[in-house]
Amino acid sequence: MAFEGLADRLQSTIKKITGKGKVSEQDVKEMTREVRLALLEADVNYKVVKDLIKNIKERAVGQEVMESLTPGQQVIKVVKEELTALMGGEQSKIAVADRGPTVIMMVGLQGAGKTTTSGKLANLLRKKHNRNPLLVACDVYRPAAIQQLETLGRQLDMAVFSMGEEANPVDIAKNALEKAKEDHHDYVIIDTAGRLHVDNELMGELQQIKAEVQPHEIYLVVDSMTGQDAINVAESFNEQLDITGVILTKLDGDTRGGAALSIKAVTDKPIKFAGMGEKLDELEAFHPDRMASRILG
Numbered sequence: 001m002a003f004e005g006l007a008d009r010l011q012s013t014i015k016k017i018t019g020k021g022k023v024s025e026q027d028v029k030e031m032t033r034e035v036r037l038a039l040l041e042a043d044v045n046y047k048v049v050k051d052l053i054k055n056i057k058e059r060a061v062g063q064e065v066m067e068s069l070t071p072g073q074q075v076i077k078v079v080k081e082e083l084t085a086l087m088g089g090e091q092s093k094i095a096v097a098d099r100g101p102t103v104i105m106m107v108g109l110q111g112a113g114k115t116t117t118s119g120k121l122a123n124l125l126r127k128k129h130n131r132n133p134l135l136v137a138c139d140v141y142r143p144a145a146i147q148q149l150e151t152l153g154r155q156l157d158m159a160v161f162s163m164g165e166e167a168n169p170v171d172i173a174k175n176a177l178e179k180a181k182e183d184h185h186d187y188v189i190i191d192t193a194g195r196l197h198v199d200n201e202l203m204g205e206l207q208q209i210k211a212e213v214q215p216h217e218i219y220l221v222v223d224s225m226t227g228q229d230a231i232n233v234a235e236s237f238n239e240q241l242d243i244t245g246v247i248l249t250k251l252d253g254d255t256r257g258g259a260a261l262s263i264k265a266v267t268d269k270p271i272k273f274a275g276m277g278e279k280l281d282e283l284e285a286f287h288p289d290r291m292a293s294r295i296l297g
């Protein structure tokens with residue numbers, strides 16, 4: 001599981017301060033220094049760490065007194081609240097269209113987990129929200145991407161719309177939307193193509209699909225193992241497409257995870273879901289407060 005290293009370090013830092021009946025400025029200074037190192041070591045972006053530590057210091061020193069908590073516990077509460085805010089505060093919901101199907105566009109680099117996550121999201125929408133999604137195969141470039149989505153569709157017993165590898169992705173998306181209306185699907189999940197690196201041609205195509213189908217959500221699928229590069233990728237996709245949310249994949253791996261946690265701070269877009277394994281039911285709604293509790297113990 002990701003964040004194990006971070007969790008270990010933060011928990012041992014916190015242990016030192018929990019029981020304190022009195023917390024001096026020196027205590028806060030030492031604790032923030034250790035928290036700072038733990039975050040940097042976990043690969044959280046240094047600018048993000050700097051802001052976070054500043055907030056913790058300001059709040060922990062000039063703290064309002066709560067009688068139910070020891071001063072040590074109050075300092076920890078501040079750390080937890082700041083970590084939660086860093087990851088996005090309250091978890092935000094999936095948009096719902098006023099009329100017709102809700103359209104979700106999945107974007108990201110090749111290998112990030114878009115196709116798998118499209119299947120997982122469709123599965124979650126059906127199981128948890130009683131929805132009837134249509135999966136759409138718009139990745140006409142990666143060999144066997146269409147087949148992969150069709151196989152997922154069969155496993156899930158879920159409709160998949162495709163027009164083969166020769167069709168234009170914008171046309172596929174447009175026709176899929178018509179089909180979804182005809183067949184009364186309430187969600188349309190469009191699996192788009194990725195590249196190994198962000199490039200203009202890819203962005204141009206994604207912008208055209210966006211203009212054509214006017215999606216209610218554009219989810220950027222990010223591999224949490226990719227480190228600081230994930231931040232640059234997120235910034236580019238957000239600049240070009242104005243994404244509405246992020247899905248972190250492979251959080252079940254032993255990634256340090258800190259880069260992924262910096263994405264919210266850098267793009268100001270919420271992390272909506274987390275992929276916790278390869279299986280189709282291993283996608284979870286991302287709750288910043290629960291994740292902060294998990295990390296801080």
Ligand code: GDP
Pocket residue numbers: 108109110111112113114115116117142194248249250251252253274275276277278
């Ligand atoms: P795409 O190129 O973005 O469509 O990526 P794929 O959906 O083909 O995924 C690439 C690989 O990552 C596949 O082997 C997936 O099974 C794997 N994968 C996707 N999400 C997760 C996850 O949350 N955890 C793990 N362990 N593997 C994942």
